[in-house]
Structures are given as C-alpha cells and as structure tokens.
Amino acid sequence: MAHGRYAIMSFDFSTTLGGAWFPTPLFTASGCASSGKELSQFFPLREIGAVVTKSIMLKPRAGRPTPRMAETPSGMLNSIGLQGPGIDAFLVEDIPWLASQGARVIVSIAGETAEEYGVLARKLRGVSGISAIEVNISCPNVENRGLVFACDPNSASDVVKSVRGIIGGELPILAKLTPDVTNIASIAAAVIGAGADGIAMINTVLGMVINTETMRPHLGGKTGGLSGPAIRPIAVRAIYQVREALPNVSILGMGGVASGKDAFEMILAGASGISIGTASFGDPSAVHRIQNELREILINKGFASVKEAVGYAHRANVTEGDQI
Numbered sequence: 001m002a003h004g005r006y007a008i009m010s011f012d013f014s015t016t017l018g019g020a021w022f023p024t025p026l027f028t029a030s031g032c033a034s035s036g037k038e039l040s041q042f043f044p045l046r047e048i049g050a051v052v053t054k055s056i057m058l059k060p061r062a063g064r065p066t067p068r069m070a071e072t073p074s075g076m077l078n079s080i081g082l083q084g085p086g087i088d089a090f091l092v093e094d095i096p097w098l099a100s101q102g103a104r105v106i107v108s109i110a111g112e113t114a115e116e117y118g119v120l121a122r123k124l125r126g127v128s129g130i131s132a133i134e135v136n137i138s139c140p141n142v143e144n145r146g147l148v149f150a151c152d153p154n155s156a157s158d159v160v161k162s163v164r165g166i167i168g169g170e171l172p173i174l175a176k177l178t179p180d181v182t183n184i185a186s187i188a189a190a191v192i193g194a195g196a197d198g199i200a201m202i203n204t205v206l207g208m209v210i211n212t213e214t215m216r217p218h219l220g221g222k223t224g225g226l227s228g229p230a231i232r233p234i235a236v237r238a239i240y241q242v243r244e245a246l247p248n249v250s251i252l253g254m255g256g257v258a259s260g261k262d263a264f265e266m267i268l269a270g271a272s273g274i275s276i277g278t279a280s281f282g283d284p285s286a287v288h289r290i291q292n293e294l295r296e297i298l299i300n301k302g303f304a305s306v307k308e309a310v311g312y313a314h315r316a317n318v319t320e321g322d323q324i
Helices: 004-010 087-100 114-124 153-167 184-193 229-245 260-269 286-300
Strands: 015-017 020-022 026-028 069-072 075-078 105-109 132-136 173-176 198-201 205-208 223-227 250-254 273-276
Touching (some): 015 250, 105 114, 223 229, 229 250
16 A cells, blocks of 8 residues: 555545546535535535435425424434425526536435336436436335335335336436345345445434423424434444445445544445535534545555545454554
C-alpha cells in the first residue's frame, strides 16, 4: 500500500455501485434532504458522490397525521408517510434543478403494488441526469395486507422484476432493504436474483414511543422508523452478513453514520458507498464533513483506494494486531 505524500496524490476516492461510477463514496440518504435544495446552501452538491432523492410515488401524497417525529436515545423516530409531490412534478422541478447544480442523482421510488413500481420506472426511462434507481421496497404492500415488500423474498423479487422489465439495462437498480427481517441475506439474494444490481441498506428500524402524560402513542401513525446512531450496529451487522453471503454485491450502506470513523466501519463491513441521513438534521454539512474525515482515515490507514478497503474485515488473513 502507498504511504506518504505520493499516497495522498494518488489516492482513488471513487467508487462504483451496480456498475455506476461516483467520484466519492458519500451520498445523502433518501428522505433526509428531499432533493438536495436544503443542503446546497452548505456545500456544492457536485462535490459528494450523489444525491439520493426522497422516495417518490406515482401520485402526490400528503403523508401521515401529526405528530410525525419524536426524539429517542441516540436517535429519532419518524412517521412521515412518504409525503411528496408525485413523479410528474418531481421530473419537472427536481431533476432539472439537480442537473443544473452538477449533482449526480439516484432516484428513489416507492409504490403500493409491483405494477406501480413498473409505471414509475417507465416514467424514468430516457430521463437524462440519473445515475441509478433506488427501489424502496421497505414500504407497505397493499396487495398483501400491509406486509412490507422487503419482508418477503417473493414480494421483493416481484417488485424488482417489474422495474427491471421496464428499465432494461438503461440504469442500475439498487433495492433498499429493511432490517426488520429474520434473514436479511436471503432477501438480498432474492432481489439480486430478480435483477437488482446492488443493495441499499438499512432502512429505519420499526419503533414506537408512548407519551407517558397522555398514555397514548406519541406519533400520529403510532409506529415510526428509528434512525440515528442507535441503529448503527444493526446496520453494520446487516452489511457484513450480506457481504459474507454475496461477496461481489454492491452495497450502499446507511444507518446512524455520524463521522468518518462510522463510515469507515461500514466500508470494512462491505459497503462500497455510505449514505448520511439523520446526522444532517443537526449538522447540515455532515455529508461533506464525513466525506473529508473518511478520506483522511483511508489515507492514514495506507489504503490506495476506497475499493481496496471495501469488505476488508472479511479477509481471512486479517488477524488481531495486523498492520496495513
């Protein structure tokens, strides 16, 4: 591995996800920065890997009743309900704006049926400025009594097949998985087998807060998604398990990353890219800061590239006390 000034000059900070190239491995997390406008006043969006948009649905959606958020130990609980303007308004307003900023874009889509995902994919075909599609299958499947698509390998596969059948080889597909399953590696294998090019994980962990004054659930939607540092060990475990089961799979890791060290941990577990979500609420420049911290850590550890560090914790020759 390279060391010294030459290492800094020759260091390759780029990464690939499902065959798509990005100049850095740091991304926003879907749902935490809308389409990036809020963060653009703090750093140039073109300087990070990509903006992962809020999951967009076919029609405008008002979202869940209030209150929608609650603070929790080392995290937060949200129950937004995929509020958004719908795909048509999104394509008119958000994609052109992101392109004007020089940002790379991963469009996250969500639907209520497998067919609806296909319709969304059709609307994205031929749209310039999109690097990949994140298929958010961690949302209710109204055809299956409210079961989350990603909790069942067959339902998850059906959604991915629907999108792949429409999009063909035009764009990489990243399937976003929930940690609320018994065996996340089996779900990952199912969606890869159905045509996904990579995995995005983890989505939030299902949780609840009860207001002890009213003695009722605090959130209007009763349950919500837990995010923040509290879930990071769950995310690291999930990434490690999927990488172990599918050594060549591309993984966009997320879940409680608040520092370069946190991001480095996920890369060692097997992630090729890292999304930053909850940390941006307290520090809008978090993605940019963590990106700089991660770069410094990788160089100081002697890695010549991000790719060299991905999955390092799995290598059989790595033992306690080894030096890079």
